[in-house]
Amino acid sequence: MKWICLPFLCLIPTSTSLGQESQGSTAPNIEILKLKWDREVRLPRDFDPSVIPTGSTFSDPASRSSGTTGTAAADTSRGGGAVGNRASPSNPNITFPATPGRLPVFYVYSLKIRNVGLKVIEGLAWDYLLIDPDSNTELGRHQFLNYAKARTNKSLELHGQLRSPPVRVVRASGQKTQLTFIEKAVIECVLYADDTVWRNPHARDGVCELLKDNKAVIKRKAG
Numbered sequence: 001m002k003w004i005c006l007p008f009l010c011l012i013p014t015s016t017s018l019g020q021e022s023q024g025s026t027a028p029n030i031e032i033l034k035l036k037w038d039r040e041v042r043l044p045r046d047f048d049p050s051v052i053p054t055g056s057t058f059s060d061p062a063s064r065s066s067g068t069t070g071t072a073a074a075d076t077s078r079g080g081g082a083v084g085n086r087a088s089p090s091n092p093n094i095t096f097p098a099t100p101g102r103l104p105v106f107y108v109y110s111l112k113i114r115n116v117g118l119k120v121i122e123g124l125a126w127d128y129l130l131i132d133p134d135s136n137t138e139l140g141r142h143q144f145l146n147y148a149k150a151r152t153n154k155s156l157e158l159h160g161q162l163r164s165p166p167v168r169v170v171r172a173s174g175q176k177t178q179l180t181f182i183e184k185a186v187i188e189c190v191l192y193a194d195d196t197v198w199r200n201p202h203a204r205d206g207v208c209e210l211l212k213d214n215k216a217v218i219k220r221k222a223g
Contacts (some may be wrong), residue, residue, distance in 0.1 A: 028190045028198045029117025030124075033155060035185050037109045037128070037166055109142055109160040111185050115150040123147045123191035124158065125203075125211045130167050131182040139181055140167040145211055147218060149193070191215060 109128045115121050123146065130140040144160035167181060188203040189211050197208045 028187050029115065029119075030121075030187060030190065031114040031116050032111070032185060033114055034110070034112035034157075035128070035183055037107055037183075039165075040106045040108055041103045042106060043103060105163070107162050107165055109144065109162070109166075110157060111159075112155060112157045113150070114155040115152055118152055119196075120152070120193035121148075121150040121156070121190060122193050123211050123215055125188040125207050126158070127186045127188060128160070128166075129184040129186060131184065133180065133182050142166070143188075145214060147215060 111126060111128070113124075125143075125145050128140075128142040128144070129138060131137065132139055142160065142162060142164065144158070146158040146160070148156055148158065150156040186200065188200050189208040190198040191208070191211050192198075195212070197212065199208050
């Protein structure tokens, strides 16, 4: 699973041994407020609807008929290429650049937390889990690193963006199926402002080191 850096609901008691980890802490003192994911369809980054093609005269769309021209309808029915205001006898001017026929899909995973501990939080490594309610089998796991400050009793919303859907299950026939699943968040590591960490005893090897190293990289780039 690919790590990403960006700008949980299992908390397991632990005693830690990693260098500079919080000693004697039995939990990361984080309250989970909300966990969700959303599917978003976006225009490409290089698409600019304000750009008017060279040699064309701007024409107010409100002054024209809202009916679809034969050319645009044909393009839409083919399902390929770009669709936009094309030149035609009833539409002599191109108002906006054509939009892509296929738009990229992103999945945004969100976690809202509250810091109920005394230390200031500066970073978290967390996983978004999707579990089969019948077999208790893990169907999907998405891993994220987030860097944001949360003081005592302050809430914070974290976001992770991937092209991967929450769960991808394929039937024997090769057809995809939609399943109902349990959603959970697992905190792997918490990075505090004093540069100490809390580590889940079942966390992946090196996750806290990765969280700290990436923070240093972000600081260097900001500087």
